[in-house]
Amino acid sequence: MITEPRIVVVTGANRGIGREVARQCASRGNTVLLGARDLAAGERAARELQPSVRGRIRGVRLDVTDTAALAALAADVDVTEGRVDVLVNNAAVHYDTWQSAVDVDLAVVREAIETNVLGSWQATLAFLPLLRRSAHPRVVMVSSEAGSLASMGAGPPAYQVSKAALNALTRTLAGNLRRDRVLVNAVCPGWVATDMGGPGGRDVADGAASVMHAVDLPDDGPTGTFTRDGRPVPW
Protein backbone atom coordinates (compact mmCIF):
# COMPACT_ATOMS: atom_id res chain seq x y z
CA MET A 1 0.00 0.00 0.00
CA ILE A 2 1.49 3.31 -1.10
CA THR A 3 1.02 6.08 1.42
CA GLU A 4 0.61 9.65 0.23
CA PRO A 5 1.97 12.23 0.10
CA ARG A 6 4.68 11.19 -2.27
CA ILE A 7 7.46 13.41 -3.58
CA VAL A 8 7.12 13.61 -7.38
CA VAL A 9 9.52 15.22 -9.86
CA VAL A 10 8.15 15.91 -13.36
CA THR A 11 10.42 17.12 -16.17
CA GLY A 12 9.08 19.46 -18.88
CA ALA A 13 6.07 20.28 -16.70
CA ASN A 14 5.49 23.95 -17.53
CA ARG A 15 3.11 22.97 -20.36
CA GLY A 16 1.43 20.06 -22.12
CA ILE A 17 1.25 16.55 -20.70
CA GLY A 18 3.91 17.21 -18.05
CA ARG A 19 1.92 20.09 -16.57
CA GLU A 20 -1.20 17.93 -16.40
CA VAL A 21 0.72 15.03 -14.80
CA ALA A 22 1.94 17.54 -12.20
CA ARG A 23 -1.65 18.68 -11.61
CA GLN A 24 -3.02 15.14 -11.29
CA CYS A 25 -0.25 14.13 -8.87
CA ALA A 26 -0.76 17.23 -6.71
CA SER A 27 -4.54 16.89 -6.75
CA ARG A 28 -4.09 13.67 -4.75
CA GLY A 29 -2.10 15.49 -2.11
CA ASN A 30 1.39 14.67 -3.36
CA THR A 31 4.24 17.17 -3.28
CA VAL A 32 5.23 18.02 -6.84
CA LEU A 33 8.45 19.56 -8.06
CA LEU A 34 7.32 21.01 -11.37
CA GLY A 35 10.39 21.03 -13.59
CA ALA A 36 10.87 23.67 -16.28
CA ARG A 37 13.98 24.74 -18.12
CA ASP A 38 12.74 28.32 -17.76
CA LEU A 39 12.28 28.82 -14.01
CA ALA A 40 9.81 31.70 -14.51
CA ALA A 41 7.60 29.45 -16.68
CA GLY A 42 7.75 26.73 -14.02
CA GLU A 43 6.88 29.10 -11.20
CA ARG A 44 4.03 30.56 -13.24
CA ALA A 45 2.56 27.08 -13.92
CA ALA A 46 2.92 26.16 -10.24
CA ARG A 47 1.17 29.38 -9.21
CA GLU A 48 -1.70 28.72 -11.63
CA LEU A 49 -2.19 25.10 -10.54
CA GLN A 50 -1.72 25.50 -6.78
CA PRO A 51 -5.20 26.87 -5.84
CA SER A 52 -7.04 23.86 -7.30
CA VAL A 53 -4.92 21.05 -5.77
CA ARG A 54 -4.42 19.61 -2.29
CA GLY A 55 -0.69 18.95 -2.53
CA ARG A 56 2.16 21.44 -2.67
CA ILE A 57 3.56 22.39 -6.09
CA ARG A 58 6.92 24.09 -6.46
CA GLY A 59 8.34 25.25 -9.77
CA VAL A 60 12.01 24.30 -10.12
CA ARG A 61 14.59 24.98 -12.82
CA LEU A 62 15.21 21.67 -14.54
CA ASP A 63 16.96 21.39 -17.90
CA VAL A 64 17.56 17.72 -18.62
CA THR A 65 20.57 18.57 -20.81
CA ASP A 66 22.34 20.48 -18.01
CA THR A 67 24.27 17.96 -15.90
CA ALA A 68 25.52 20.48 -13.33
CA ALA A 69 22.08 22.02 -12.84
CA LEU A 70 20.54 18.56 -12.37
CA ALA A 71 23.09 17.81 -9.66
CA ALA A 72 22.38 21.14 -7.98
CA LEU A 73 18.64 20.50 -8.07
CA ALA A 74 19.06 17.00 -6.62
CA ALA A 75 21.17 18.48 -3.81
CA ASP A 76 18.45 21.06 -3.13
CA VAL A 77 15.70 18.40 -3.11
CA ASP A 78 17.83 16.32 -0.74
CA VAL A 79 17.73 19.23 1.72
CA THR A 80 14.07 20.21 1.26
CA GLU A 81 12.40 16.80 0.80
CA GLY A 82 15.00 14.18 1.73
CA ARG A 83 13.88 11.72 -0.94
CA VAL A 84 12.11 11.34 -4.30
CA ASP A 85 9.35 8.75 -4.75
CA VAL A 86 8.51 9.26 -8.42
CA LEU A 87 10.48 10.67 -11.34
CA VAL A 88 8.48 11.32 -14.50
CA ASN A 89 10.85 11.79 -17.45
CA ASN A 90 8.42 13.68 -19.67
CA ALA A 91 10.56 16.37 -21.37
CA ALA A 92 11.10 15.86 -25.09
CA VAL A 93 11.73 17.75 -28.32
CA HIS A 94 11.45 17.44 -32.09
CA TYR A 95 8.46 15.60 -33.45
CA ASP A 96 10.18 16.14 -36.80
CA THR A 97 7.47 15.37 -39.32
CA TRP A 98 9.06 17.92 -41.65
CA GLN A 99 12.01 15.63 -42.52
CA SER A 100 12.83 12.03 -43.42
CA ALA A 101 15.75 9.75 -42.61
CA VAL A 102 17.13 10.21 -46.16
CA ASP A 103 16.80 14.01 -46.16
CA VAL A 104 17.68 14.89 -42.61
CA ASP A 105 19.37 17.54 -40.52
CA LEU A 106 21.46 15.41 -38.19
CA ALA A 107 21.81 18.37 -35.81
CA VAL A 108 18.10 17.93 -35.08
CA VAL A 109 18.64 14.22 -34.49
CA ARG A 110 21.50 14.98 -32.10
CA GLU A 111 19.32 17.43 -30.16
CA ALA A 112 16.53 14.87 -29.91
CA ILE A 113 18.90 12.21 -28.62
CA GLU A 114 20.48 14.71 -26.23
CA THR A 115 17.12 15.63 -24.68
CA ASN A 116 14.85 12.61 -25.16
CA VAL A 117 17.39 9.87 -24.38
CA LEU A 118 20.47 11.25 -22.62
CA GLY A 119 18.39 13.86 -20.79
CA SER A 120 16.06 11.23 -19.36
CA TRP A 121 19.08 9.08 -18.55
CA GLN A 122 21.03 11.73 -16.66
CA ALA A 123 17.92 13.02 -14.87
CA THR A 124 17.39 9.46 -13.63
CA LEU A 125 21.02 9.21 -12.50
CA ALA A 126 20.84 12.58 -10.74
CA PHE A 127 17.76 11.56 -8.71
CA LEU A 128 18.67 7.90 -8.20
CA PRO A 129 20.24 8.36 -4.75
CA LEU A 130 17.03 10.11 -3.63
CA LEU A 131 14.82 7.48 -5.31
CA ARG A 132 16.72 4.76 -3.44
CA ARG A 133 15.56 6.39 -0.19
CA SER A 134 11.90 5.92 -1.19
CA ALA A 135 9.82 3.00 0.06
CA HIS A 136 8.04 2.88 -3.34
CA PRO A 137 10.41 4.25 -6.02
CA ARG A 138 9.06 4.70 -9.56
CA VAL A 139 10.65 6.01 -12.76
CA VAL A 140 8.28 6.72 -15.64
CA MET A 141 9.61 7.32 -19.16
CA VAL A 142 7.09 9.21 -21.28
CA SER A 143 7.71 7.53 -24.62
CA SER A 144 5.59 7.13 -27.75
CA GLU A 145 4.32 4.36 -29.96
CA ALA A 146 6.38 6.17 -32.61
CA GLY A 147 9.34 4.46 -30.90
CA SER A 148 7.86 0.98 -31.32
CA LEU A 149 10.13 -1.13 -33.55
CA ALA A 150 7.24 -3.52 -34.16
CA SER A 151 5.40 -0.97 -36.30
CA MET A 152 8.28 1.32 -37.32
CA GLY A 153 8.81 2.43 -40.90
CA ALA A 154 9.29 5.83 -42.51
CA GLY A 155 8.41 8.56 -40.05
CA PRO A 156 9.79 11.48 -38.06
CA PRO A 157 13.40 10.28 -37.89
CA ALA A 158 14.84 12.13 -34.91
CA TYR A 159 11.73 11.49 -32.86
CA GLN A 160 11.17 7.82 -33.56
CA VAL A 161 14.84 6.84 -33.29
CA SER A 162 15.15 8.73 -29.99
CA LYS A 163 11.98 7.16 -28.56
CA ALA A 164 13.14 3.66 -29.60
CA ALA A 165 16.37 4.37 -27.73
CA LEU A 166 14.38 5.63 -24.74
CA ASN A 167 12.48 2.33 -24.75
CA ALA A 168 15.80 0.46 -24.77
CA LEU A 169 16.98 2.62 -21.88
CA THR A 170 13.79 1.77 -19.99
CA ARG A 171 14.47 -1.98 -20.30
CA THR A 172 18.13 -1.56 -19.42
CA LEU A 173 17.52 0.55 -16.31
CA ALA A 174 14.64 -1.70 -15.25
CA GLY A 175 17.03 -4.64 -15.38
CA ASN A 176 19.70 -2.85 -13.38
CA LEU A 177 17.29 -1.52 -10.77
CA ARG A 178 15.05 -4.57 -10.33
CA ARG A 179 16.92 -5.76 -7.25
CA ASP A 180 16.60 -2.29 -5.72
CA ARG A 181 12.78 -2.38 -6.15
CA VAL A 182 12.82 0.68 -8.43
CA LEU A 183 10.09 0.12 -11.03
CA VAL A 184 11.08 1.65 -14.39
CA ASN A 185 8.38 1.70 -17.08
CA ALA A 186 7.72 3.42 -20.39
CA VAL A 187 4.31 4.80 -21.32
CA CYS A 188 2.72 6.19 -24.46
CA PRO A 189 0.21 8.95 -23.67
CA GLY A 190 -1.54 8.46 -27.02
CA TRP A 191 -2.01 11.27 -29.51
CA VAL A 192 -2.64 14.31 -27.31
CA ALA A 193 -3.59 17.87 -28.28
CA THR A 194 -0.51 19.80 -27.09
CA ASP A 195 2.04 22.07 -28.74
CA MET A 196 3.87 18.92 -29.84
CA GLY A 197 0.82 16.84 -30.77
CA GLY A 198 -1.04 19.67 -32.54
CA PRO A 199 -4.82 19.94 -32.75
CA GLY A 200 -7.11 16.91 -33.02
CA GLY A 201 -5.55 14.64 -30.41
CA ARG A 202 -7.23 13.56 -27.20
CA ASP A 203 -7.51 15.76 -24.16
CA VAL A 204 -4.37 16.34 -22.13
CA ALA A 205 -6.14 14.87 -19.06
CA ASP A 206 -6.45 11.50 -20.86
CA GLY A 207 -2.82 11.57 -21.99
CA ALA A 208 -1.67 12.31 -18.44
CA ALA A 209 -3.94 9.57 -17.06
CA SER A 210 -2.04 7.10 -19.25
CA VAL A 211 1.17 8.24 -17.55
CA MET A 212 -0.43 7.94 -14.10
CA HIS A 213 -0.88 4.17 -14.58
CA ALA A 214 2.89 3.78 -14.26
CA VAL A 215 3.13 6.36 -11.46
CA ASP A 216 0.59 4.40 -9.42
CA LEU A 217 1.92 0.86 -9.85
CA PRO A 218 1.86 -1.16 -6.63
CA ASP A 219 5.09 -2.51 -5.15
CA ASP A 220 4.51 -5.91 -6.77
CA GLY A 221 3.75 -4.20 -10.11
CA PRO A 222 5.74 -4.79 -13.29
CA THR A 223 8.99 -3.18 -14.36
CA GLY A 224 10.42 -2.78 -17.86
CA THR A 225 7.00 -2.51 -19.55
CA PHE A 226 5.62 -0.26 -22.31
CA THR A 227 1.93 0.62 -21.98
CA ARG A 228 -0.77 3.03 -23.06
CA ASP A 229 -3.77 3.43 -20.74
CA GLY A 230 -2.38 0.53 -18.71
CA ARG A 231 -2.38 -1.89 -21.68
CA PRO A 232 0.78 -3.24 -23.39
CA VAL A 233 2.15 -1.51 -26.49
CA PRO A 234 4.37 -3.72 -28.71
CA TRP A 235 8.06 -2.87 -28.41
Ligand SMILES: NC(=O)c1ccc[n+]([C@@H]2O[C@H](COP(=O)([O-])OP(=O)(O)OC[C@H]3O[C@@H](n4cnc5c(N)ncnc54)[C@H](OP(=O)(O)O)[C@@H]3O)[C@@H](O)[C@H]2O)c1
Ligand atom coordinates in the same frame (compact mmCIF):
# COMPACT_ATOMS: atom_id res chain seq x y z
N1 LIG B 1 1.44 15.13 -27.67
C1 LIG B 1 1.42 13.91 -28.19
O1 LIG B 1 0.56 13.57 -29.03
C2 LIG B 1 2.42 12.88 -27.70
C3 LIG B 1 2.31 11.58 -28.21
C4 LIG B 1 3.20 10.61 -27.76
C5 LIG B 1 4.17 10.94 -26.84
N2 LIG B 1 4.27 12.22 -26.37
C6 LIG B 1 5.32 12.52 -25.40
O2 LIG B 1 4.76 13.15 -24.28
C7 LIG B 1 5.74 14.01 -23.65
C8 LIG B 1 5.16 15.40 -23.48
O3 LIG B 1 4.79 15.87 -24.75
P1 LIG B 1 3.87 17.17 -24.97
O4 LIG B 1 2.97 16.83 -26.09
O5 LIG B 1 3.35 17.65 -23.69
O6 LIG B 1 5.01 18.18 -25.52
P2 LIG B 1 5.14 19.77 -25.44
O7 LIG B 1 3.82 20.39 -25.26
O8 LIG B 1 5.98 20.15 -26.60
O9 LIG B 1 5.98 19.98 -24.07
C9 LIG B 1 7.31 19.53 -24.01
C10 LIG B 1 7.88 19.94 -22.67
O10 LIG B 1 9.25 19.49 -22.61
C11 LIG B 1 10.05 20.59 -22.18
N3 LIG B 1 11.45 20.46 -22.58
C12 LIG B 1 11.98 20.44 -23.81
N4 LIG B 1 13.33 20.35 -23.74
C13 LIG B 1 13.63 20.31 -22.41
C14 LIG B 1 14.84 20.22 -21.67
N5 LIG B 1 16.05 20.19 -22.28
N6 LIG B 1 14.78 20.18 -20.31
C15 LIG B 1 13.58 20.23 -19.67
N7 LIG B 1 12.42 20.36 -20.31
C16 LIG B 1 12.45 20.39 -21.67
C17 LIG B 1 9.37 21.81 -22.77
O11 LIG B 1 9.84 22.98 -22.14
P3 LIG B 1 9.84 24.43 -22.88
O12 LIG B 1 8.48 25.03 -22.64
O13 LIG B 1 10.95 25.16 -22.19
O14 LIG B 1 10.12 24.19 -24.33
C18 LIG B 1 7.92 21.46 -22.46
O15 LIG B 1 7.65 21.75 -21.11
C19 LIG B 1 6.96 13.96 -24.57
O16 LIG B 1 7.88 13.02 -24.09
C20 LIG B 1 6.38 13.50 -25.90
O17 LIG B 1 7.34 12.87 -26.71
C21 LIG B 1 3.43 13.20 -26.79
